[in-house]
Amino acid sequence: MIPETFRSAKVLIVDDEPAMVRLLEQLLEREGYTNLKATVDPREVLACYAAFQPDLILLDLRMPHVSGLQVLARLKQQTAAEPYLPVLILTADAAAETKRRALAAGASDFVTKPFDPTELLLRVRNLLEMRFLHQELRRQNEGLEAQVHERTHQLLQTEKLATMGNLLAGVAHELNSPLSVILGRVALFEAAAPDERARECAQGIGEAAERCVRIVRSFLTMARRHPPERGHVALSQVLQDAVELLAYELRVADVEVRFDLAADLPPVWADGHQLQQAAVNLIANAHQAMREAPPPRRLHLAARWDAGSRRVHIEIADTGPGIAPEIQARIFEPFFTTKRDGEGTGLGLALTRGIVEGHGGVIRLESRPGAGARFLIELPMGVAPATRDDPGALDAALPVPGKSILVVDDEQAVASMLAEALTRDGYTVDTAANGAAALRRLEVQRYDLIISDSGMPVLNGPELYREVERREPRLARRFVFLTGDILNPRIQEFLEGIDAPRLDKPFTLDSVKRVVRRVLLAQ
Ligand SMILES: Nc1ncnc2c1ncn2[C@@H]1O[C@H](COP(=O)(O)OP(=O)(O)OP(=O)(O)O)[C@@H](O)[C@H]1O
Ligand SMILES: [Mg+2]
Structure with missing residues (x-):
């Protein structure tokens, strides 16, 4: 008996003698083949081929109306795109010349009538095996081509991001000195302001300049050019503070917030402000997404410590509409947004990824449309350097006289x-x-x-x-x-x-x- 894969192989029998057709069918069925089709009219072969899509054709050479050789020639045209469609010729004419012509016309193998059933079945099986191997090879080739295509696309994407990152970092960097001057001059002016109105004016300019500073820092962080200002950070606190910042919006949208924060989370050596910004970005996205979905709306924030990898795993999940597979690869690109003009700049996730990777971590998305989005972050614990000024330390700003x-x-x-x-x-x-x-x-x-x-x-x-x-x-x-x-x-x-x-x-x-x-x- 033949293996399972062969049982459903499609075999087309073409012979003008009904008795021969029956004989072949019986032989093949007894062997275990279940998917057979036959015709006694060679003019029907092309139609049969198109409708049945056989894996193997058993073809008589001498038939009325159209000879086997003519059938072969027509089939050859029609099956050009196929990986390999074997045709086994059954003929009473054992002349070498006949065989040569049939082979030239595209035949794969011969059996001379009257044939030995064992030999016929063996050839059928060999030819089918060859057919399946060709199909497998083609599938693998197509898979490889798709992979190459995908990798090329990824490479181009990385290249594009790197260029964009350099550009942003360059511009942001150019702004640093003028911003220092504005901040300094405003502070000087404010201290010496002639009246309250002038002081308020100076404060307004100062606040606007500080906003510019934050934007510049974000750009540099995104391009991973701004070193994080590190300290010991309690991640549970960071997540809770981030939710607190958006508490009003979440409440208005009727979002239930669930925390699942492990008690044994060690502090990580990280930039707390940056991590909070990353969390706020993710929570803001979740909030915006859930407004598009019917209640109940749930935001789930979890954090746990993995002692094996010495990493903290953070999860921020929502019950919004999720993210369609075709845009999942793009959401971390700067300026990629699906939101209306003025509602989103498309920088949130790019910045978040910059922050996470700047800390040596990774961020990824799991989402099925309709089932919400889940962002997963892994952060290494980080090590505090032995001696380093704590930038958070509050030194007085008083002058030291006479220096x-x-x-x-x-x-x-x-x-x-x-x-x-x-x-x-x-x-x-x-x-x-x-x-x-x-x-x-x-x-x-x-x-x-x-x-x-x-x-x-x-x-x-x-x-x-x-x-x-x-x-x-x-x-x-x-x-x-x-x-x-x-x-x-x-x-x-x-x-x-x-x-x-x-x-x-x-x-x-x-x-x-x-x-x-x-x-x-x-x-
Ligand atoms: N939780 C989420 N659910 C569904 N879609 C999301 C979610 N988070 C992000 N997205 C998709 O990813 C896109 C990019 O997000 P990103 O935060 O980078 O930019 P944005 O939110 O559009 O704008 P910005 O954050 O600058 O205000 C969004 O426009 C949205 O299509
Ligand atoms: Mg966003």
Whole structure:
């Protein structure tokens, strides 16, 4: 008996003698073939082929109206797109020439009548096996082609995102210095404002500028160019705070919030603000999606600790309409949105992914249309460095009297704003446009502290630092770096290797004052 796959193979028998047709049918049926079709009229072969789609054709050569060879020629045209359609010729004519012509016309094999049933069945089986192998090969090829297509698409997508990320990071980065100037100047103006109206005006400008700072930071985070400001973060708190921020909207939309937060979650070493922003983005999306779906609306937030991988698993799931498979691959792209103009910018998930990956984690989506969306995040626990200034530490911003400061920055607007602010606080301040100019000043004047930009022409911040370290090691310990140049990996590496505090542009005057005080009072 034949194996299961062969039983349903479709065999078409073409012979003008009904007795021969019956004989073949009986033979094949007894062997286990169940899917047989026969015709005694060779003119019907093409129609039979089209309707039946056989896996094998048994074809008599000598027939009235149309000869077997003619049938072969017509079949050849019609079956050109098939992987391999075997035709077994049954003929009483054993002449070599006949066989040659049939083979040339597309026949696969021969059996000479009267035939030995065992031989016939063996050939049928071999030919079918060949047919199935060809089909399998074609399926695999198609699968491979689809895979190659998909990978190429992914590569192009990654490339596009990388370009877009670079572009965004470049623009955001260019905005850092002017924003520092605006923030500083506004703070100076506010402090010296002639009346209440002017002060309010200054505050308004300050708040708008701070908003710009947050947007710039988001862009840099998205392009993973902004290093997270890390501390010990309790993830349960982050999730609860994020829900709290959107509590009103969730309540109005009648959304029930369920927490499932494991009690043994260790604190992670992470940027709490960024993680909260990521959670807010996901919750806002869930809220917006659920408004489109009928109640009950449920938001599920879960977090658990996986001791094996030392990762925290976070899940944010909703009962909204879910996300259609065809857009699932695109939702993390910047500016991809399905929301109306003005309702969504398409940055939420791109930013969220930037944050998660910036922390060494991964984020993925599970969603079936109609069954809600589930975002899953895995975050490594992270390790706190042994010595590092806690950026959250609150140093007083009060001036230290009688000290002199050298401000080095090639951006004149930044240098003069800092000089003015620090002079108002009672410091003696000079400015220099690059490292070389700073060294010339150091030859004629003694300073207690240097605030220096990192990337500058002629002699940059690190080069100035090394030279000062050589000449005046004590002053090198009183160095504060301004970094707008987080894009430059060499400077980044240098800053990680030394102990000097740094202020990322755009900075606030307040943070400058605190750092200046801390460094002046140290040791
Ligand atoms: N929970 C969700 N349920 C259904 N669709 C979602 C969900 N979250 C995201 N999406 C889909 O992914 C798209 C991209 O989301 P993303 O947060 O990046 O941008 P947005 O929400 O459209 O705009 P923005 O967040 O900038 O206001 C959305 O427009 C929406 O189609
Ligand atoms: Mg969103």
